[in-house]
Amino acid sequence: MQGASSPLRGALLGLLLERPGHGGDLASRLSRRLGESWQIDPTDVYRLLSGLEHEGLVRECEDPQASSARGRVVYHPTDQTAGALTLWLETLLPAEPMRSALHAKLAAARGEADARLLDRALRVHEQECLQMVALLPPMSGGAGSWKDLFLTCLRSGVSARLQAEIDWSRQTRMRLAEFSGSR
Amino acid sequence: MGATPPLLAFANVVKRRWDGARAMAVLDGVSFEIDDGAFVGLYGSRRSGKSTLLRMAAGLTLADEGSVRIDGQDLAKLAAPKRARLLRGTVGLVSADAFSPRPREDVIEYLTLALGSAGLTAGEARRRAYAALDEVGMAAVGLEATAALPVVERMGVMLARALLFDPRLLLVDEPAVIPSIGGREQFGALLHRLGQERKLAVLLASEELIALQGAVVTMSIGAGEVTSSDDTGVVVPFPGRGFQAVQRSAL
Numbered sequence: 001m002q003g004a005s006s007p008l009r010g011a012l013l014g015l016l017l018e019r020p021g022h023g024g025d026l027a028s029r030l031s032r033r034l035g036e037s038w039q040i041d042p043t044d045v046y047r048l049l050s051g052l053e054h055e056g057l058v059r060e061c062e063d064p065q066a067s068s069a070r071g072r073v074v075y076h077p078t079d080q081t082a083g084a085l086t087l088w089l090e091t092l093l094p095a096e097p098m099r100s101a102l103h104a105k106l107a108a109a110r111g112e113a114d115a116r117l118l119d120r121a122l123r124v125h126e127q128e129c130l131q132m133v134a135l136l137p138p139m140s141g142g143a144g145s146w147k148d149l150f151l152t153c154l155r156s157g158v159s160a161r162l163q164a165e166i167d168w169s170r171q172t173r174m175r176l177a178e179f180s181g182s183r
Numbered sequence: 184m185g186a187t188p189p190l191l192a193f194a195n196v197v198k199r200r201w202d203g204a205r206a207m208a209v210l211d212g213v214s215f216e217i218d219d220g221a222f223v224g225l226y227g228s229r230r231s232g233k234s235t236l237l238r239m240a241a242g243l244t245l246a247d248e249g250s251v252r253i254d255g256q257d258l259a260k261l262a263a264p265k266r267a268r269l270l271r272g273t274v275g276l277v278s279a280d281a282f283s284p285r286p287r288e289d290v291i292e293y294l295t296l297a298l299g300s301a302g303l304t305a306g307e308a309r310r311r312a313y314a315a316l317d318e319v320g321m322a323a324v325g326l327e328a329t330a331a332l333p334v335v336e337r338m339g340v341m342l343a344r345a346l347l348f349d350p351r352l353l354l355v356d357e358p359a360v361i362p363s364i365g366g367r368e369q370f371g372a373l374l375h376r377l378g379q380e381r382k383l384a385v386l387l388a389s390e391e392l393i394a395l396q397g398a399v400v401t402m403s404i405g406a407g408e409v410t411s412s413d414d415t416g417v418v419v420p421f422p423g424r425g426f427q428a429v430q431r432s433a434l
Binding site: 123126127130131133134136137138139140141152155156159160162163166167170173174177 | 224226369371373375391393396397399400401402403405412
């Protein structure tokens with residue numbers, strides 16, 4: 001159901017490695033860490049945890065001090081969890097679905113009013129990309145260490161992706177305008 | 184608008200160029216403001232109007248419609264000598280295109296010539312030229328021939344040239360002309376350092392979004408319009424740094 005590249009699954013591995021926890025605890029930590037906009041559903045978290053257990057990346061233990069009669073399950077990392085987290089971090093080539101929602105809308109659009117709505121949505125998208133660039137720190141002017149080099153490369157990847165998003169958004173808006181103007 | 188007008192203000196600026204017999208709007212109603220000390224990035228692909236916008240801010244091209252104001256003064260409404268005086272002590276344009284080396288001229292000569300006859304002795308002019316070169320970390324190239332300078336050093340010399348006049352606003356056009364990635368990053372870091380040390384406003388235009396990282400406000404330009412990260416006021420980036428820039432409307 002959830003692929004190995006799923007962001008929730010990866011983040012969950014990281015939190016488990018920080019410290020073990022109940023399902024509810026992990027769900028609320030995920031929610032705190034990732035922010036409200038992710039709308040973390042505890043049911044999804046339990047489903048992910050049982051999937052991870054099947055893969056041998058999570059171990060269930062009974063909590064002896066559990067207050068409820070049936071005893072609550074505490075999830076612990078296994079000796080394979082750290083490796084899986086590394087793999088997820090390394091293979092993070094996000095084909096983020098930022099565009100896909102707009103693609104879907106584009107596919108369904110009809111007429112002038114829809115073109116205007118899409119234009120508005122694309123402007124907001126472009127602005128969000130610009131805001132993310134504004135969050136990046138200034139260049140340091142040369143990599144002094146491997147860590148500097150790593151961070152520089154990471155940021156260059158982020159900005160390359162944002163640049164592609166902005167270009168696509170601009171071009172789509174220009175196409176929409178030319179298309180609307182020609183009819 | 185408060186008591187003091189912004190350092191640079193574009194208001195509904197329109198600039199056209201001719202494509203055959205048809206007028207194309209390079210800038211089609213662009214408005215934004217930059218205050219003292221703000222580091223603003225402008226992203227746009229080739230021929231998107233970045234250079235036109237910077238040249239207008241530097242007073243080298245005037246608006247067809249709307250106004251470009253420096254300290255509240257509409258550039259188009261000032262007589263040419265008055266405009267030149269206002270701009271000289273306020274705005275510096277750094278662009279590889281604007282670098283015009285002469286034969287058998289060294290960097291110090293290039294800079295002292297730019298200083299002109301501002302009532303300076305030759306010795307004082309040279310001292311200032313060296314100080315500016317030193318500030319951009321390039322004192323060592325003082326006696327090199329300008330015609331033989333690599334691009335990265337041309338950009339540095341242009342920067343030193345702009346600093347000679349103690350500007351409050353630096354307009355920087357396209358560090359992406361610097362061929363090496365390391366050179367571009369060092370140039371970017373230098374701009375940030377100068378911005379902070381001299382409390383300069385910087386408007387940095389590039390076709391590479393990465394060149395704009397660290398800018399407090401980022402804008403993009405294309406199809407005659409400017410979009411800004413600060414358009415809706417949703418984001419107040421890095422409060423406390425004392426930088427402000429606003430982009431009023433894209434239309």
